[in-house]
Amino acid sequence: MARGVAGPEIERLIQLLARLPGLGPRSARRAALALMQKREGLLVPLAEAMRIAAERVVVCSTCGNVDTSDPCAVCADPSRDPSIIVVVEDVSDLWALERAGALHARYHVLGGVLSALDGIGPDQLTIAGLLARAQDPAVREVIVALGATVDGQTTAHYLTEALASLPVSVTRLAHGVPVGGELDYLDEGTLSAALKRRTAV
Amino acid sequence: MARGVAGPEIERLIQLLARLPGLGPRSARRAALALMQKREGLLVPLAEAMRIAAERVVVCSTCGNVDTSDPCAVCADPSRDPSIIVVVEDVSDLWALERAGALHARYHVLGGVLSALDGIGPDQLTIAGLLARAQDPAVREVIVALGATVDGQTTAHYLTEALASLPVSVTRLAHGVPVGGELDYLDEGTLSAALKRRTAV
Numbered sequence: 001m002a003r004g005v006a007g008p009e010i011e012r013l014i015q016l017l018a019r020l021p022g023l024g025p026r027s028a029r030r031a032a033l034a035l036m037q038k039r040e041g042l043l044v045p046l047a048e049a050m051r052i053a054a055e056r057v058v059v060c061s062t063c064g065n066v067d068t069s070d071p072c073a074v075c076a077d078p079s080r081d082p083s084i085i086v087v088v089e090d091v092s093d094l095w096a097l098e099r100a101g102a103l104h105a106r107y108h109v110l111g112g113v114l115s116a117l118d119g120i121g122p123d124q125l126t127i128a129g130l131l132a133r134a135q136d137p138a139v140r141e142v143i144v145a146l147g148a149t150v151d152g153q154t155t156a157h158y159l160t161e162a163l164a165s166l167p168v169s170v171t172r173l174a175h176g177v178p179v180g181g182e183l184d185y186l187d188e189g190t191l192s193a194a195l196k197r198r199t200a201v
Numbered sequence: 202m203a204r205g206v207a208g209p210e211i212e213r214l215i216q217l218l219a220r221l222p223g224l225g226p227r228s229a230r231r232a233a234l235a236l237m238q239k240r241e242g243l244l245v246p247l248a249e250a251m252r253i254a255a256e257r258v259v260v261c262s263t264c265g266n267v268d269t270s271d272p273c274a275v276c277a278d279p280s281r282d283p284s285i286i287v288v289v290e291d292v293s294d295l296w297a298l299e300r301a302g303a304l305h306a307r308y309h310v311l312g313g314v315l316s317a318l319d320g321i322g323p324d325q326l327t328i329a330g331l332l333a334r335a336q337d338p339a340v341r342e343v344i345v346a347l348g349a350t351v352d353g354q355t356t357a358h359y360l361t362e363a364l365a366s367l368p369v370s371v372t373r374l375a376h377g378v379p380v381g382g383e384l385d386y387l388d389e390g391t392l393s394a395a396l397k398r399r400t401a402v
Contacts, residue, residue: 007257009250009253009257010269020243021228022224022232023224027223030293031224034222037292039258046251047248050251052210052214053210053214053233068210073208095230095234
């Protein structure tokens with residue numbers, strides 16, 4: 001923004017908003033303007049919600065989820081199946097699986113995947129914590145729910161090896177056609193996997 | 202989000218973020234997660250920037266710009282040409298013109314355009330304030346910088362009539378091909394206007 005249009009307080013607000021994922025410099029300006037024009041309805045409550053989040057949000061020391069309590073609501077929920085740990089790359093994946101609502105188990109957030117290119121080795125991830133949790137006799141299955149990328153699959157392989165000595169079965173998500181997906185838009189790898197694992201109607 | 206994944210404080214943060222222009226429910230969740238994972242670097246400073254904005258931001262009683270002072274930095278700037286008032290629909294248009302940096306004049310934010318459909322008449326806009334400002338003998342030109350929509354043009358026409366009795370010239374923005382624009386993508390109206398107002402090379 002040109003100097004002199006708005007005070008430094010507004011420019012700082014725009015700069016910080018532009019660092020949110022999904023907002024660029026132009027949409028951050030629009031967002032700042034919307035905030036200032038809806039002072040009571042949006043700016044004040046959002047500032048307050050952020051202050052509260054900054055005060056209370058903690059990372060769960062068990063699974064790595066973010067929540068307002070430690071252990072998090074997922075780890076503290078006694079109704080969840082204690083025999084299954086679902087390993088995910090990031091908290092957003094945990095939330096996505098929870099929205100799907102297909103499983104009522106516990107999670108383990110790795111905090112990334114192994115990557116020789118980015119210099120991410122086992123020590124940068126929470127693999128040691130996962131191995132410690134998997135030694136609990138109650139745990140019978142570890143579902144490796146990582147992305148179907150090269151790094152994701154390398155990490156899945158590493159975890160399978162690391163867990164091999166424990167009496168847990170290691171499983172991974174099925175490959176196939178996304179529900180609602182059109183065949184036309186799918187890559188060959190997905191189509192091959194879907195054909196190979198075809199099921200009786 | 203499914204119940205039990207995150208506390209009500211986090212859900213509230215997501216709901217408020219989703220009300221920002223440019224963020225939907227899904228990107229608001231991603232933004233909330235990014236905020237919580239960058240607590241010191243982003244969440245705390247953004248909460249503080251919003252608190253400061255909520256405390257200090259005011260609408261300029263002269264031109265309708267939003268700033269941290271009244272009169273705003275634009276109206277208070279003595280180096281600006283006092284003989285020109287640029288009439289815009291919204292504060293975002295004022296900022297856009299300032300970014301272009303083509304003019305060092307003053308502005309007047311109408312707060313909308315006349316619209317029979319939406320029931321917006323002259324009293325809902327800051328037209329009375331504009332007429333009062335235009336009576337200042339220093340003002341020589343009013344540039345009506347409204348959008349080239351039906352309502353924008355109706356409003357421009359209304360303003361021209363209202364200002365007719367005053368010794369000011371009323372002008373509007375030129376129509377033509379946007380700089381960097383491809384002819385192929387332009388509508389017939391723009392192309393006709395650009396042809397009619399062609400200039401010697």
